[in-house]
Amino acid sequence: MMEIVRPRPELRETIMGLGETDINLCYTCSSCVCECPVNIATNRLSPRSIVWMANLGLLDELVSLPEIWYCLGCNRCSQICPMTVKPANLISSLQWEARCRQIVSEETFRKYKTLCFELHRIRWRLASNCLQDRNFVLNGVRWQELFEAPVNTAEEAVSFEALAADSKEFKEAADNYLGDPTNASVCFTCGGCSSVCPVFYDRKIFDPLRILRMANLSMKGDILDSPSIWLCLACEKCTNACTQRVRGHLIIRRLQEMALEQGFVDNEFPRRWKEVQIALYARFVEKIDSLFNFNQSEIEEQPAAT
Ligand code: SF4
Ligand code: SF4
Ligand code: SF4
Ligand code: SF4
Structure with a gap:
């Protein structure tokens, strides 16, 4: 017989305190559900449902939910929410609570990372x-092959004299977004942005500090040609963490636009990139299920059109 879940409204304040979120403002509009890239790929991560469960005080159930580990930390649910609920903060705090309660062991968490x-x-x-x-x-099989494939980034030392003649124009373009200053040039390379970035695991693959440094050195060809600029999740954490008010997410968005405008990337690339990520996130969720021993989802082998 199915167990009856009883709301525990007395826990709502506790949950709000954990995630510093205003869950009681949610009016279940579903904007976050439509915006979540993992939900678009799998239909299995509903920030709205998590917020609703939090409003019912279902803390014990929430910390055991598979969904909280599917989250990429991209912050899109928080950015789109008309009521500033911040579901992403809530999910992150639930992950932390699951670790504190040892529902997820440190060994499993290390494997998750x-x-x-x-x-x-x-x-x-x-x-x-x-x-x-x-x-x-x-x-x-392809997951493992792709993971093990070498990452070929330029390793040779940069000659500043050899930087292109149009570098000044490129630097100026990166220094503003739609007329707003991005403050790229006042970065003093403290690394604060890298430490909060959810994509930063390996400097060669993606490091906001490295990208900003390359922009400031006007390394136009290297940066606009690089796959790295497309890995940014636009979560804005780098911007919020920067004491110099450098707006990292806008600089990377501008670099992406320049790559398209200047033909470093063909016009069909954004469509291919979106489709392939949908396929990838479906695989990611499947792997999370397997790691945490959640019920395995049967995901069809999906050809990713490129
Ligand atoms: S976008 Fe905000 S208000 Fe709408 S369902 Fe999500 S959390 Fe609730
Ligand atoms: S932060 Fe998590 S829940 Fe929110 S949109 Fe991104 S992946 Fe979805
Ligand atoms: S946090 Fe700001 S100042 Fe520090 S490296 Fe990042 S962009 Fe530069
Ligand atoms: S917006 Fe900033 S913190 Fe977020 S993924 Fe992009 S570089 Fe990293």
Whole structure:
């Protein structure tokens, strides 16, 4: 017989305190559900449902939910929410609570972080393939192959004298977004942005500080040609963490736009990149289920059109 779940409204304040979120403002509009990239890929991560359960005080149930580990930390649910509820903060605090209660052991959490590292390394490889318009099928075997494939980034030392003549123009373009200053030039390379970035696991693959430094050095060709700029989740954490008010997420968005405008990337790339990430996130959720011993979802082998 199914167990009856009883609301525990007395726990609502506790949950709000954990995540510093205003869950009681949610009016279940579903904007967060439509915006979540993992939900778009799998239909299995509903920030709205998590917020609703939090409003019912179902803390014990929430910390045992598989969904809280599917989250990429991209912050889109919080950005789109008309009531500033911040579901992403709530989910992150539930992950922390699950660790504190040892529902998830440190060993499993370490494996989870390794899986996240694999995810972003594979995203780099897939972005690279999409840039070259290569076809592939993303299945379990391919995941491992893509993870193990070498990441070929330029290793040679940069000659400042050899930087292109149009570097000043490029630097000026990165220094503003739609007329608003991005403050790129006042970065003093403290690394604060990298420490909060949910994609930063390996400097060669993605590091906001490295990208900002390359922009400031006007390394136009290297940066606009790189798969790395497409890995940014636009979560804005780098911008919020920067004491110099450098707006990292806008700089990377501007670099992406420049790559398209200047032909470093073909016009079909954004469509290919979106499709391939949908396939990848479905695999990621499957791997999380397997790691945490949740019920395995049967996900069809999905050809990713590129
Ligand atoms: S977008 Fe905000 S108000 Fe709408 S369902 Fe999500 S959390 Fe609730
Ligand atoms: S932060 Fe998590 S729940 Fe929110 S949109 Fe991103 S992946 Fe979905
Ligand atoms: S946090 Fe700001 S100042 Fe520090 S490296 Fe990042 S962009 Fe530069
Ligand atoms: S917006 Fe900033 S913190 Fe977020 S993924 Fe992009 S570089 Fe990282």
